[in-house]
Structures are given as C-alpha cells and as structure tokens.
Amino acid sequence: MTMHRTRRHHLVQLARLAAAGAALLAAPLAACAAPASAGKTAPAAPCPWPLYQQFLSRFVQADGRVVDPSTPAQHSTSEGQSYGMVFALVANDRATFDRLWQWSVANLGSGNLTDKLPAWQWGRRNDNSWGVIDANPASDADLWFAYALAEAARVWRAPAYGDAARALLALAAKQEVVTLPDFGTMLLPGPQGFVDSKPDGVRTWRLNASYLPVPVLRRLAAFDRNGPWGALAAQTPKFIEAVAKQGIVPDWSAYRAGGNAAGFITDPDKGDLSSYDAIRVYLWAGMTPAADGASRTLMRALLPNAQRMEGRAAPPEKMHADTGAIEGNGPPGFSAAMLPFLKAAALPSLAPALAAQRARAEAMVDAPPGPNAPAYFDTVLGLFGLGHFEGRYRFSPAGQLEMEWEQSAKREGPCRGKAA
Template structure:
C-alpha cells in the first residue's frame, strides 16, 4: 500500500514532476514558471519538489510517516493541493484531487453529488488501509474548496470551479451554524462539536484570505459574514494577544474550551500564519494582526516562540519547533518586524539541509512551505482573497 521513496528515486521523481508542471501549464494555457533574475520567488521551488518526493505517493496520497498508522489527513491533501497550485504543477494537483475523491470521499465528489472528505485515512489494526475516522475537518474542506476555485480561475478550467462551488455549498450546509447573538460560525467538523449549550470551535480553522476568496467566488454563501464573526472570535479568545488551540461558545459568549483548556500550541500557531498571509488592503488585516501581538512580544523577549502558552494569562513554556518559525515568518513580515523575520529566516534555513538518519518532519515541512513560499515571493493573496502566484506574472 505504501512506497517509501529513497533519495535517488525522489530526485528523479521531482525532476519528472517539474517537467510535468511545464507540460501541464502549456496544456492549460497558463504561463509556465520561469527563472528570472528579477524575481526571488521565480524559478525552481526545490523545497516543494522535495516535499512531493518525500511525502506524496505516485497516486497522490500524502503520508505523515511519523505516525504509527502512516496516516493521511484531508489537511495534508488540501495543503499539498495549494502548494501544487502555487508551483503551477497541475499534474500533481490532479493526482492529489483524484486520491482524495476516491479514498476520502468514496467517489462521491462531483458537482451533482458532493460528500465531505473523511479527515483521517491510514493503517487499521488488522493491517488493512482505509478510513480511520469518517468525520470531516472543516478547515481542510475550506482549503480544498478554495484550491478548486482558484485552480478553475488560474488554469481556466470551469470543471474545477463547479467542483469548488459544490464543495463550498456542502460546507455551508453541514459545517456552518448560526450562533445566537453572533452570526455564522464554522464548526470544526460536521459531527461531534455541539453538546447541549456548548459549541466547541477552533480559531486556526478560519483563514481570512480563504473566507474572502470564497465570498468572491460564491457570494451567495455565508463567507463574508463569517469573516466578520471569525475576527470577533479570534479577538475575544486572545485577550493577551495569544490564540488558543480551542475555545467554545456557551450562553451567548466565548469561553475557555471545556476539553483542552486555554492552551495555544500546535493548532494555534496557524492563526498567526493566516493573519500574516492576509492582504494588507483587507479591512480586517491590521486589527486581526493587532489582536495577536502577544506572540511578537514573546519572541522579542525570549528570541524564540513558546511551544505552549495560556491564552488567558500569557504564561508560556517550552520552545516551539521549526514548524512554528514557518508559521511566524509571514506574521513578522506583515508586522514589519525585521528582527523577528530575520530570526525566522535563520531557523528556516535548516529545512534546506538533510540530516543523515533523520526523516523530515511533516508539519515542519508543511508550515515551512507556507512561510518560506510567502516571504520569498512565490505567492500572495489580494484583498479579495484571490491567490496571486509568481508564475501568474511570468516571473519577469
């Protein structure tokens, strides 16, 4: 069921994928990425090629090798689809989409019949492979819908657009609820997050650029209003400038999550990333960044991000891993914090070096691609949430 790609085979595969991207771009009418001396984000994206070679099977399945189940998540598929779009690699995009459709959505993933993908797939106790948890993950669903909508626009293929709109409508129907006194809010999944008067929520599931993009492409959905309620959510649950991993809504107000408490760690680090990726012209960009100032102050004080922090008191512990620096690089850039950005760049340089006997860490590589891709100019989002990849402008 799984093929671990060695370094020699991986390099060959990467070269093939790079060539396939050029062929795919030509077939779609999109300009191929070019190497140009004037663009830092142009030319070969070696970190992306390395990620594909290390983590994606030939059939389009992304594997987290650090897990006992060799799991694949809808998150991994959605992020890889985004990176393929940024890299103008339509061949890999289609493989990722095809595997997701077949294995996470049981082939019920078309404009007429849309099923939310299962969030977790991998090795079962009996040794077989398949869905481990059929529940959906709404952040991944948002990313897949966004990826499809942007693929349709950038590659001029209405089939992607139709699929993206169908998925967006399914998300709105199954994963968006109206909280009395607040408005629309995204549940973390279609099942299991509402218990009596308590609704559990995840701040990292609400990237503002994606909400803007969906509002632009699917204006009849809840996305514009959801952007406003998402900001109220993040601002309210981050009183010390630190986002928690989880929070809850109860009796008309946001409260500390009854299950995980007020800790902010591996989920919450993405809240700073999404804020940093938001277009400066977005009307919520400045205030959203301002609500998350605690992390900037903590890094300035200690020289590193804390692994865990209390969102209610600001007390922190530990040192965040490499993935945190990937998430924080766009945040520092958006804030104009040159020292913080310099620290992030120096730490992220480790992603370019392979350590013998040590496998690359999935989360480090994923957040590293988001962070370095952005600060190196390979992509950005405009105020309408549209993706602006470097290849779109032919890198000249």
C-alpha cells in the same frame, strides 16, 4: 579576555541580525538568479522551489497520497491533501494537483465528493487494513479543498474544478456552518461532535480559530456569492479578538449560550493551550493583506505575541491563553509560520527576531534525509510561511492567489525566491 571577546562577538552578531532584519522589514526580497527571457514571452514554467520538491519526495506518493510518516497509522488527512493541492497550484504543478485531488475523491470520498464531504483521516486501521479511520469531515480542509479548486479553475481555465468546488461549498455550508446566539455566523470544525446540548437548555459549541483564514474566506465569498463565506470573513476578526488573551489564541475555544448569558469560554476539553493548531492563526493573520479591513483587527489582537518574540531563539511550543505561561521551543515550522506575522507587525524592535526566525526556518530547506530532517508538519508550515515570505505567492485583498510564476511570465523576468 576570552569572555570579553565572546561578548563582543555576540554584540556584533546581534547588530548584524538587527541590520538584516531591518532590511527585510523595509525592502522586497531579492530575485533569484534565473535569467530573464530575451525578446520573447517567458513560459509559465514553475519557479524552482526546493522545499516543495522536498515535500514531494518525502511525503507524497506516486498515486497522490500525502503521508505523515510520523504517525502510527502512517495516515493521510483531508487537511494534508488540500494543503498539497494549494502548494501544487503555487508551483504550477497541475499533474500533482490532479493526482492529489483524484486520490482524495477515491479514498476520502469513496469515489464521489459531490454528495458528501471528504473523510478527515485515512490510514492503517487497528486490524492492519487500510482505509478511512475517521469519516467525520474537517471543515478547514473542506474550505481549502474548495479554495484550491476554485483557484485552479481560474488560473488554469478549467471549469470542472469550479464545479467540484461548488459541490463542496454547498455541503460545507449546510453541514458545518451555524449561527451562534448573540454572535452570528460561525464555522464548526466538523459536522459531528462539536455541539453539546444540555437538558437545561445550555448549549456549547467547540470552535477552532485556525480553521478560518480570512483570505480564503474572501475568495470563497466572491466565488459562491450566496454562501455564508463573506459573513464568516467578517466574523473571524471578532472571534479572534474575543478569544485572544495577551495576544495568545488557544488551539480550541468554546461558545456557550443558555440561561442568562452567552459568550466565549475556555474550551472544556482542551483548556487554554495554544500550540500546534493555533500557530496557524498567526500565519494566516500575517498573510492577510494590509488592504483587507480584517488585517488591522487581527494584528492588533495578536500583536503582543509578536512582541513576545523579542530575544527568543524560537517561538514557544506551548502557550496558555488564560495565564500567559509559555513552555519550551517550537519546531522549525513554527519559525516559518511566524515570518509573515512578524513582517506584518512591522516593528523595528522585531528586526532581530525576524532575521533569527528566518535563518531557523531556512535551515529546513534541502536538509538531508535522516532523523533530523524536517517533519511533515514543519515542512507544511515552511511551505506556507517561507513561500509567502519569499514572494512565491501572495493573497490579493479579494483572496485570489498572486503567484510568482504568473508574474514572471507576464514581465518576462526572473523568479523570486530565497534571497542571497
């Protein structure tokens, strides 16, 4: 009897999840309970964003340093600083935006980021001093920095941010963009260490698909019309289509040319593993507007991985592109990253998966401090994935941010956010 009641209970719960997921696929999110202004224009005040406040309190120092406390070096990265600036922009938090940028200039650029790209890693060195650990720039952070600055210049009407963005883009175009034989324009992960040339003329380029969010490239292409960003936006779906096997994109890929052939191969160093880097590929694809021509190619190439979520409690922590093997359950941030992707897939069969991953991701919000609190990277993925899913921001087909606080001010209506 108990077994039958338990089975009925699970069936009821599954039906509820399916209904909730179907509603999410079909309808916009409910608005928060914030009241509309009466008879006057609403101020451009930040909408309440609990996960952003959690990010600030746990991972951002007063001086503007974004810290990942889970690492032995207690390090900060150019990626973390640039992401933090995007979140501050979405939250209409200019004071934090400026602190993060100023810390980055002072510490990742030795006081100047007009003549150099920011160092990738800063933290506690082996001799217990603090400073740059790895000076090699990371190209994804360089593009996100430029994107945040370009959008801040537009939204906050502050041209100085735009000047800083142009300086970064000029350096990135010169040092981090290459032409692959028989393929075309591509972004290296950094200026040094990603091209291997052999005496026999064979060359191998190591690449990272998660470094190429199409909406960011679209915006940079309009902002810097003489740069390679439009070409990169066109190449990105082709790249992902070429390396995705069974919908699985590896963290790292390689392109080899020389001899009698040129083409993509399994990365010689990292193999076919898909995990903490590649999870962002699905996130960026899900956030790419359907009106962007790249969206169809990206979703077609990655759709098998959306279907792989049917019946799973969590996204896999590790997948292998060559074999299709999967291992373990990913952390809550993986669930948040999958929300825009599962929603964009728009398959009724994925409704329970969407509802389940949403519930898992939302458990991070306002989680109490302690050993079970969301880690730094989970929180970052949560801000991107949940923030987009809740309607706090969108990308236009041209790559511009469409932020809820702007829309609330224009329509004199409430902020949107976590649905009841």
